[in-house]
Amino acid sequence: MTTFDDLKLYVLPGCPFCAKVDAFLDKNDVSIEHLDVTQGTNGDDLVRIGGKRQCPCLLIDGKPLYESGDIIDYLAGRLGTQAPAQEAAAGGACTFTPGGGHTCE
Template identity: 50%
Template sequence: MAEEKELVLYYKPTCPFCAKVLDFMEEDGIELPLRNILTDDAALKTLIEVGGKKQVPCLFIDGEPLYESNDIIDYLRANCS
């Protein structure tokens, strides 16, 4: 059986690409921990320190950043649906 990975999605509510990922998650019943970088200073700091940039959406997979909404959706479709 495949080992479960720790997933956390960093986002901001004003981002249309984040909305695309969140809409996909809602439609497919995928629930993940969410970190809003506009209201969570620690999340913003982690995003920049680990990922090297402030870009969202960013899916952390066992601490490794994955950017781009389509890539995140493809990952979630393959691993969480």
């Protein structure tokens, strides 16, 4: 298993775009710390870091990367592999609301 200790992935339960990133991670046997935006201060932390309530968000050296397709492309580059064609072409994210719920883009 490959572990990227320098990355953190903010996720929202039920978000299909977060699931898409997780599927890529699983397929490539990669482990990244996940931070659930519905738990503790994770949602507020994400807004403070990136200025918006959007998941998935990959935190790279303290800088946010949004959109599932962009995240998958970045991770594929780190792994030295190519992102699947359908993943590379499609982005996507969800906006979460405090207290629950989300809107998919």
